[in-house]
Amino acid sequence: MSEAERAVRGYLDHLAVERGLAANTLSSYRRDLARYLTALDHAGVTSLTEVSGAHVSDFLASLREGDDDHPPLSQASAARAVIAVRGLHRFAHREGxxxxxxxxxxHPPAPPRRLPKAIPLEDVERLLAAAGSGDTARSIRDRALLEVLYGTGARISEAVGLDVDDLAVEPDGDGGTVGSVVLHGKGGKTRIxxxxSYALRAIxxxxxxxxxxxxxAGRGTPRLFLNGRGGPLSRQSAWSILRAAAEKAKLEVAVSPHTLRHxxxxxxxxxxxxxxxxxxLLGHASVTTTQVYTLITVERLREVYATSHPRARDLSG
Structure with missing residues (x-):
C-alpha cells in the first residue's frame, strides 16, 4: 500500500469514526478518492508530499471533461469530489x-445560479379567482391572503404575522384611497x-x-388573518390555502408562497x-440579491425579440 493510499484510508476512518458521516456519503468519498489516486498515479505521483496545486486543478478539469473510462461529471458531482480531495489534503496536513x-x-465549481420561478399574470389572476370562489368566510379570507402575498411581495411569515393595526388606509386626494402595510421581516427589520387597490378591496x-x-370562535387576537378557530393563521395553513387554490385553478406549474413573491x-x-x-419592497439587505430577477426579465426580452422582430431569425430556409 502506497503512502497516498494509507492517507486515504486514515482520512476515511476519521470521517466514519470521528465525524460520523453517513454510509452513502462515505461510499461516494471512497469512489472519488480512488479516482483521485488513479489520476495521481498516472501523473507519476505516489505520495501526497509530491502533490501540487496543479495536480488538484488538473483533476478537477478531468472530472468536468471526462475521459475514456469516465463520463463528464455534473457540477454537483465534481464539487463533491473536489470537497473530498480538499478534505483529504487538509487532514494530511493537520496530521503532519x-x-x-x-x-x-x-475551490469546487460554483453551482449554477438558480433563477427564481415566476408565473405569468394570467396564472396569478386564475389563482386569485380560484382562492375566492364561493362566498364563505374562509374563501373571502383566502382571496385576501393571496392578494396580499402577490400585491406586496411579502414572505409567508410576514403575511400571517400581520396585525390589523399594521394596515393603514387613507384618502388619496382624488376621492379614492391608498393603503400600505408594515411588514415585519427577517432580523426584526420592518418595512412599509x-x-x-385589488388587495385593498379584498382586505x-x-x-x-x-x-x-x-x-x-376565538378569544381575541390582533392578527389580521384568522383560522377557523378564531386564532392566528399559521404558515402551514397559508401553504395549504395556496396549494388548494393552485389545484382548483389547474395551474400546470408548482406554486409556493415564494412563487408569488418572485x-x-x-x-x-x-x-x-x-x-x-x-x-x-422585498426587504433585501443588498441589491445584489434583487438583481437575480433582472436575469429573468432579460430572458423575457430575448424571447419577445426572437418571436417578434422580423429579422431576429433567419427564415430563408
Missing part, C-alpha cells in the same frame, strides 16, 4: 503527513410596503364580511420599476 496543503486554493371585504365571523418582483421589473425600488 505533508508540510503544506496543495488543495487549499482549489404599498398595497394596491376590506375580508374585514367586513369574514373576519368578524371567524373571530367569534412573481411580484418580476412583474414590477417587467413594468419598468427600478431594481433598487424592488429591493426596498
Amino acid at each position: 503527513v505533508t508540510r503544506d496543503d496543495p488543495a487549499r486554493d482549489v 410596503v404599498p398595497v394596491g 376590506d371585504d375580508y374585514l367586513v364580511r369574514a373576519r368578524p365571523a371567524l373571530a367569534q 412573481s411580484f418582483a418580476t412583474h414590477l421589473l417587467d413594468g419598468g420599476a427600478d431594481v433598487r425600488v424592488v429591493q426596498e
